[in-house]
Amino acid sequence: xxxxxxxxxxxxxxxxxxxxxxxxxxxxxxxxxxxxxxxxxxxxxxxxxxxxxxxxxxxxxxxxxxxxxxxxxxxxxxxxxxxxxxxxxxxxxxxxxxxxxxxxxxxxxxxxxxxxxxxxxxxxxxxxxxxxxxxxxxxxxxxxxxxxxxxxxxxxxxxxxxxxxxxxxxxxxxxxxxxxxxxxxxxxxxxxxxxxxxxxxxxxxxxxxxxxxxxxxxxxxxxxxxxxxxxxxxxxxxxxxxxxxxxx
Amino acid sequence: xxxxxxxxxxxxxxxxxxxxxxxxxxxxxxxxxxxxxxxxxxxxxxxxxxxxxxxxxxxxxxxxxxxxxxxxxxxxxxxx
Numbered sequence: 001x002x003x004x005x006x007x008x009x010x011x012x013x014x015x016x017x018x019x020x021x022x023x024x025x026x027x028x029x030x031x032x033x034x035x036x037x038x039x040x041x042x043x044x045x046x047x048x049x050x051x052x053x054x055x056x057x058x059x060x061x062x063x064x065x066x067x068x069x070x071x072x073x074x075x076x077x078x079x080x081x082x083x084x085x086x087x088x089x090x091x092x093x094x095x096x097x098x099x100x101x102x103x104x105x106x107x108x109x110x111x112x113x114x115x116x117x118x119x120x121x122x123x124x125x126x127x128x129x130x131x132x133x134x135x136x137x138x139x140x141x142x143x144x145x146x147x148x149x150x151x152x153x154x155x156x157x158x159x160x161x162x163x164x165x166x167x168x169x170x171x172x173x174x175x176x177x178x179x180x181x182x183x184x185x186x187x188x189x190x191x192x193x194x195x196x197x198x199x200x201x202x203x204x205x206x207x208x209x210x211x212x213x214x215x216x217x218x219x220x221x222x223x224x225x226x227x228x229x230x231x232x233x234x235x236x237x238x239x240x241x242x243x244x245x246x247x248x
Numbered sequence: 249x250x251x252x253x254x255x256x257x258x259x260x261x262x263x264x265x266x267x268x269x270x271x272x273x274x275x276x277x278x279x280x281x282x283x284x285x286x287x288x289x290x291x292x293x294x295x296x297x298x299x300x301x302x303x304x305x306x307x308x309x310x311x312x313x314x315x316x317x318x319x320x321x322x323x324x325x326x327x328x
Contacts (some may be wrong), residue, residue: 078301125301131292176285 007087009229011036014085018067018122019092021048023191024141027221028089033059035225040080042067042092053142067092067118077125087228088126090119090163095156095193108155115141115159120166123181127174134178136229140167142183144243160185164239171237182227187243189215210245251298251327255320258297259313262290272314298325 015032019025020041029052034038038059043049046064053062061080065072094114096107119140145153146160161178163183171181188194188205194214197205206212223242226232241247249257257272263281276282282290291307294300294316300323302310310316319326 074301074303081295082299124304128288128292128295131288132296176275177288 007035009231010087010225011033011227013037013087014040014080014083015087015228016040016042016080016085016091016122016126017089017091018042018118018139019071021045021052022091022093023193023217024186024189024220024224025089025114027093027218028091029056029060030219031221031225032087032089032228035229037087037228042076045207066120068113070121073118073125077129081129084133085126086133086136088122088136089224089228090122090138090140092118093141093193095153097152098155099152100154108158111155111159112162115156116162116166119163119189123166123170125178126137126180127170130174130179131177136174136177136179137232138170138174138179138181139224139227140181140183142167142185142239144185144187144241144246147185147239148247167239168237174239175236180232181229182232182235182237183239184220184223184227185239185241185243187215187241187246189217189220191217191222203243208246209243210248213244215242215244251320251325254297255294255313255317255327257312258293259290259316262286262293270313273312275312276310294320298323300325 008125010032015037017025017028017039020029021043029041031054040061040063041049042063042065049062049064053060063076065076092114094111096111098107121140125210140163142163143160145157146164149157162195167181167183176183217242220242256267256270260267263286265281276287291302295302298320306319310319321327
């Protein structure tokens with residue numbers, strides 16, 4: 001396994017990671033922790049969250065709640081605010097594939113609630129804590145689908161496009177406070193979200209990827225940990241693709 | 249330091265104005281120093297100073313120094 005970007009790149013930083021038990025979230029948690037950060041991990045599944053926290057031993061706090069529950073989100077921020085916050089990663093997300101004609105409004109709303117509104121809630125509260133130190137880095141999870149569209153994923157694409165707009169708007173508004181806001185836009189990454197895809201479907205997707213393979217969750221986490229670090233101090237408002245060249 | 253003094257200091261620091269200017273009637277947007285950007289700095293100062301987490305409605309409603317005291321009182325801060 002490759003070493004983290006720099007072993008102490010996030011030393012002493014306090015970073016909240018939502019969706020920490022997901023494919024990308026777990027790697028973000030591990031890499032941030034290895035890079036010296038104090039990590040605060042959000043998840044809905046208590047068993048998965050406890051198991052993850054057990055692997056990280058010290059410098060870790062776990063918070064079990066739903067990112068769409070406004071009161072739970074506020075309770076969490078009330079608990080962490082006094083110690084400050086240096087980084088936020090909005091990894092929590094859901095994806096529901098369906099053709100336009102077969103997409104229920106409920107599905108669109110659910111994806112919006114988790115992917116966009118949940119991220120907004122965390123961004124809003126995190127930025128207020130970061131303002132106290134006039135410093136911080138927020139990384140949202142957009143998607144190549146949100147940037148380019150994708151047949152059969154209209155609800156997901158809408159929710160991720162919203163994340164892109166939110167990221168750019170927040171970056172402009174928070175730049176005067178030295179708070180950077182960026183998003184990563186993964187392409188086809190091997191996570192549970194796409195575990196059900198058939199070999200035929202994967203092959204069809206790979207035919208559009210110059211690197212002809214799926215990305216790994218760790219590769220996305222590497223990019224996120226870089227954006228959280230001071231190595232990325234002059235980067236804000238960017239939606240950075242990590243997609244094997246899918247958009248070339 | 250009393251809560252009143254902390255409040256005055258927070259306003260003075262966030263808005264970059266003299267402490268003498270911090271009076272109950274001083275209102276949002278009534279002076280150039282208290283614009284929307286300074287308002288966010290003020291919120292951060294007050295939350296840090298008094299260890300409270302304000303609601304979005306509180307931030308919108310915080311239209312004057314007097315109103316700020318009223319809102320902070322609601323969150324358990326006493327100005328007696």
